[in-house]
Amino acid sequence: RKEVEQDPGPFNVPEGATVAFNCTYSNSASQSFFWYRQDCRKEPKLLMSVYSSGNEDGRFTAQLNRASQYISLLIRDSKLSDSATYLCVVDNQGGKLIFGQGTELSVKP
Amino acid sequence: NAGVTQTPKFQVLKTGQSMTLQCAQDMNHEYMSWYRQDPGMGLRLIHYSVGAGITDQGEVPNGYNVSRSTTEDFPLRLLSAAPSQTSVYFCASSSFGLPIAFFGQGTRLTVV
Numbered sequence: 001r002k003e004v005e006q007d008p009g010p011f012n013v014p015e016g017a018t019v020a021f022n023c024t025y026s027n028s029a030s031q032s033f034f035w036y037r038q039d040c041r042k043e044p045k046l047l048m049s050v051y052s053s054g055n056e057d058g059r060f061t062a063q064l065n066r067a068s069q070y071i072s073l074l075i076r077d078s079k080l081s082d083s084a085t086y087l088c089v090v091d092n093q094g095g096k097l098i099f100g101q102g103t104e105l106s107v108k109p
Numbered sequence: 110n111a112g113v114t115q116t117p118k119f120q121v122l123k124t125g126q127s128m129t130l131q132c133a134q135d136m137n138h139e140y141m142s143w144y145r146q147d148p149g150m151g152l153r154l155i156h157y158s159v160g161a162g163i164t165d166q167g168e169v170p171n172g173y174n175v176s177r178s179t180t181e182d183f184p185l186r187l188l189s190a191a192p193s194q195t196s197v198y199f200c201a202s203s204s205f206g207l208p209i210a211f212f213g214q215g216t217r218l219t220v221v
Contacts, residue, residue, distance in 0.1 A: 008149065032208050043199055043212035044152070087151065091208045097142070097201070101151030 001026060006088050006100035014108055017078045021103045023071040023088030032091035033064055035073050037084045038102065044087055047073075078107045111135050115200045115213025122190040122220045130185040130216050132200030138211075140203045141183040145169065145196040146215075152199065158183055159205075190220045 006023045013019050025033075033050040048055065050062040050071055061074040071088055088100035116131045134141065142157035144167075154167030158177040172194060174186040183202075187194060197217050201210040 006151075034209065036210075041197075041215075043215050044210075045212070046209050049209070089210075096140075096154075096157060097203070097208065097210050098154070099144070099152040101149065 002101070003027060003092075003098045004088055004090050004100040006103050008101055008103060010104040010106055012106045012108060013078055015078055015080060017107075018074065018076050019078055019105065020075075021073045021086055021088070021105075023073075023100055025069050025071070025088075025090045025098075027090070027092050027098075028066075028069060030069075030090045030092050033071050034089040034091070034097075035060075035062060035071075036087040036089055036099075038087055039084050044099075047086070075105075078105075080107050080109065083107045113200055113202055113211050113213040115198075115216060117216060118214060120216060120218050122187070122218065124190060124192060124220060126187075126190050128187050128190065130187075130198055130200070130218075132183045132185065132213055133181050134183075134202040134211070135181065136202060136204070136211065137180060138202035138204050139180070140205060140208070141177065142167070142201050142210075143173070143175065143183070143185045144199045144201065145194075146199060147196050155185065155198075187218075192220045194218065195220045 035047040036044040037047045038044040054063045059076045063072045085102040143155040144152040156175040158164045200213040203210045
């Protein structure tokens with residue numbers, strides 16, 4: 001079983017839609033959690049950190065459920081520019097980041 | 110700010126050749142790592158380092174060698190290139206105090 005698992009998609013949604021991505025992790029000792037965004041043929045970049053209390057950044061909301069070892073990302077009012085691959089990332093030991101395989105999102109006009 | 114500088118951006122090798130992918134960061138980050146990315150596989154950790162003189166294996170270390178003689182540099186060596194090493198390689202660095210990874214622009218390697 002992979003340490004970090006995501007639904008690879010692709011998710012094809014119309015502009016304005018709300019879309020949710022899920023991620024599970026296997027190491028209960030994992031310390032920090034993140035969502036990264038990767039555009040085609042580019043390097044991954046941090047989208048947002050994920051906190052136990054849940055956190056929001058504009059149209060993006062991230063949630064963490066430590067008991068279920070589950071992380072989610074919600075995107076509201078999808079834009080064409082949101083089309084990318086979204087990577088769930090877990091920090092297991094002070095910087096050793098483990099990546100999920102990514103979920104591809106395609107937002108259509 | 111240079112951030113993480115990774116070279117070369119593109120490389121074609123013949124089977125059996127060796128080469129070194131260079132990675133340098135100017136943020137004084139303790140942690141550096143190398144990943145490879147293949148279609149449908151996400152990023153897989155090859156080797157990582159928690160500081161100068163300290164390296165360790167990741168998920169897919171076979172066929173690769175690393176060293177960390179300085180805080181800034183973390184080169185990845187392909188000892189004898191194989192077609193299975195055709196991939197996109199990313200170098201990343203982060204700080205223990207704030208484990209957010211900064212990536213280089215990637216190296217697209219083709220082994221023929």
